[in-house]
Amino acid sequence: MYLPKKILDSINSLGQIYEVGGVVRDRIRYSLSLDTGGIDHHKFWSYPAEEVDYLVTGMPIDALISGLGYYGQVELAGRSFGVIKFKLHIANCQAKTVDIALPRKETSTGLGHRDFEIEFDPDLPVEQDLGRRDFTVNAIALNVANIKSRIPNLIDPYNGLQDIKDRLIRMVNPRVFKEDPLRMLRACQFAARFQFSIEQDTFKAIKKNARLIRTVSPERIQQELNKMLLKADQPSIGLWLMQRSGLLKEIFPELEAGVDVTQPGGYHRYKVFEHSIKSVDYAPKSLEMRLAALLHDIAKPRCREVFEGGAHFYGHDKLGEKIAKELLERLKYSGQIISRVALLVRRHMFAFPQTEKGLRRLVAKVGIKGVYDLIELRRADIRAQGRGTEEDDRELDHFEQALTEVINKNPPFTINDLEVDGNIVMTEFHLKPGPKVGRVLRRLLDFVLDHPENNKKDLLLDEAARLLDTV
Structure with missing residues (x-):
């Protein structure tokens, strides 16, 4: 103003x-x-x-x-x-x-x-x-x-x-990074945001003082990283500068671990770190999505197993969820962002369900927003492989269309969508509040995920009666 x-x-x-x-x-x-x-x-x-x-x-x-x-x-x-x-x-x-x-x-x-x-x-x-x-x-x-x-x-x-x-980031004087070490990360953020270069002596000073970034609070580092992720069209510019200057290994040693990790085989042109930061460029400009893109392969260096003609990274999605949580907690992100990003990292290897039943169960696991986010994350992941094709994009488009058709039928996806709730179950079967009621509701949700036409009060209560003999 x-x-x-x-x-x-x-x-x-x-x-x-x-x-x-x-x-x-x-x-x-x-x-x-x-x-x-x-x-x-x-x-x-x-x-x-x-x-x-x-x-x-x-x-x-x-x-x-x-x-x-x-x-x-x-x-x-x-x-x-x-x-x-x-x-x-x-x-x-x-x-x-x-x-x-x-x-x-x-x-x-x-x-x-x-x-x-x-x-x-x-x-x-x-x-x-x-x-x-x-x-x-x-x-x-x-x-x-x-x-x-x-x-x-x-x-x-x-x-x-x-x-x-001249599109240059140049320090005002040689003391600026000792006076506030966060300025080193800010230089990378500005370079990405404005697509400027960092002037030679300034970059040398960042490399010389990179370890001082340890003295900066995680909250301030998070704020500067967020600006890079949200305001830059190509955050990879700043992330590469962080790696070349030595800032990356001080702030994100987990990402630094992927710098020299190759991905032999037919899918990836780039090493793990380069693929990850290119994924960020292709991801939508939301904090959760760009963090998920940055961290989706964070566990690959630990899971890499080489075989003749290629390598596999079994379990990197599950371990990646754990590492992503630890990293984001270290930088003091909110619990909501951590849980959303961790979910996307954990599920980013999802298989395309071939049936409506499978689509409904996928939505039930990750939510409607979550499944669309996974599609965009998969799209960014494929494009950042360097070997994606138009056929890959078409396959995602067809999947998204099929998903939308299922969602538009408005089937139940959560316990809250059931035509009965815990109070009805307790009243009908004279139950007290407790874990048994929750188990019945979860089983009822499984029942209607496979058969959404059965989401009717009388049918659900009949099924609940049958379940109570085994729950």
């Missing part, structure tokens, strides 16, 4: 306000002409930013807080940090929070992104504040004092504009 002109003018009457960070970088990328290398001014100013960060110089923080208070809600993220959270008052609309900061100096006192002495000073020049940024493409400020001129007034002391034109 951009601040309205009246707020910009109010601040500029006492100080100077700039847009900083990713919004300036993305304005440039959005408006840069590939033919001339120039900026299309109309596109530059019309860029639809989701988040905008501002920097204010030459204005004391108390005056800034007081001035902003006329227009919205002001909250200090920390007076010592010089960062204000501002939410504009907009009638009948839920406004987003905007970060407005004062220039600050950060002095490292140890490893980690919190080991700093921070001092903000409204009189610091904007160029000095930009010097604490991570990469040159993010170290550009936009002076918004006179936006009517339409010609962007960029403050670019580190030549970030040229690096954007």
Whole structure:
């Protein structure tokens, strides 16, 4: 959300306000002409930013807080940090929070992104504040004092504009990775997301400092990985850079284990790691699907057995479920994501049922969403083998069509779909709550999965009576 002109003018009457960070970088990328290398001014100013960060110089923080208070809600993220959270008052609309900061100096006192002495000073020049940024493409400020001129007034002391034109990720200074080791993973994320290269000296610095990624919390690593998986069309670019730089073995030793594992035989052109990251590129842009694609063959290095003319990986789906759970738990993913990804990894080798009965049982095991996700995972898996054919795609399409036809008949797939429930069973047969009731319901579900036409109360109760003699 951009601040309205009246707020910009109010601040500029006492100080100077700039847009900083990713919004300036993305304005440039959005408006840069590939033919001339120039900026299309109309596109530059019309860029639809989701988040905008501002920097204010030459204005004391108390005056800034007081001035902003006329227009919205002001909250200090920390007076010592010089960062204000501002939410504009907009009638009948839920406004987003905007970060407005004062220039600050950060002095490292140890490893980690919190080991700093921070001092903000409204009189610091904007160029000095930009010097604490991570990469040159993010170290550009936009002076918004006179936006009517339409010609962007960029403050670019580190030549970030040229690096954007050259599609390069370059560190602002040699200290950036020691100051916050997460920036090494962020460089790979940006390279994948923008399809940029990492500048040579910057990449050397990442390789040199790769072990420092161990000092970063798993939650922060997860957030950066998620951005790579969800915002990049080809996350494999960043994952390859992680492997080449040494970050992969520090964060995902389980994935590193597949780098040199070949898959001889007629199905796979690539080694396990390369196949896995190509699968991510082909998977739909959802976190669960891309994590499942990344991890679906995670156990292959441990399950590999070579024979003359090929190799097999029996049990890698089952062991992969266990490894995927451990890896995702280590990175503090939610229980819901872990269970969904683990299910997809466990079932990714599913066979195509040849009958409606088999299709119903597959849906009962993984759910309607789960079975469609498995189809998309199989599609990504096949395309990433490097030897997939149009026939493989057609076979998946036919399977999906048959599946949809079965689902549209609305047969029962779960216990909740039965025409009887636990209360009815307990009342009819004078049972108390307990495991016996659950066992009866599960057997009834088996009964109607094979014969959905029998999902009628009287038929189910007859079957329950018969079952109670054996349950």
